[in-house]
Amino acid sequence: MTRVVVDVLLKPEILDPQGQAILGALPALGISGVRSVRQGKHFEVELDGAADSEALDRVRRMAETLLANPVIEEFVVRVESAHAG
Amino acid sequence: MTRVVVDVLLKPEILDPQGQAILGALPALGISGVRSVRQGKHFEVELDGAADSEALDRVRRMAETLLANPVIEEFVVRVESAHAG
Incomplete structure (x- = not known):
């Protein structure tokens, strides 16, 4: 069994209102020193x-068709662990 | 400037309907060999x-209070890159 991680993020040129809302909330929590926050999705497959x-081709096909919207998002596929079982 | 990644996932004992919906859609796409999918959130800070x-303490405090719901979710903080600028 192998665990593969797919991280999906908005392309850099696409506005990320969720990330900006988080950034805007930090001063009220007394948290400083954060320059930017971008929110995406994380999948463990x-x-x-x-x-x-x-197998990685299949995961990439799944990411392109189901997990990400390639018009506005980009994704990274990463093998996290491989072990028998 | 340093980039830190926070990945937030539902605790293993919490049902993940989004992940199950993705898993259920795979056969119709002709994608086999996937045992499970779990969906979480990915933040680039x-x-x-x-x-x-x-600084990492501040990121962890931000994750606990803003990014994750510690009752049902767990998170991992990871330093991705550090470079001058």
């Missing part, structure tokens, strides 16, 4: 087999 | 200074 190139 | 322990 468990695969039955190994994370070979064919 | 840019700090003014270095990611020293005091």
Whole structure:
């Protein structure tokens, strides 16, 4: 079994109102020194087999079609752990 | 400037209907070999200074109070990059 992580973020040129709302709330919490916050989505995907190139192609296809909107978002696929089981 | 990533996920014992909906949609896309999907949130936080322990404490406080609901969610803080600027 292999765990693959997909992180989806808005493209840098797309406005992120959620991130800006978080940034705007920080002074009221007394938290300083934060320059920017961007919010995205995080997916943990468990695969039955190994994370070979064919399996990662399937994860990328899943990310493109289901997890991200490629018009406004970009994603990163990362293999987190591989262990028998 | 330093980039810190906060990933927020539902605790393992909490049902994740979004992840299950994604898993349920995969066969119709012809994607097999996926055992489970869990959806969470991903935050990219840019700090003014270095990611020293005091700065990471502030990020953890922000995660506990703003980014995650500690009753049902857990989070991981990770320093992604540190560079001058």
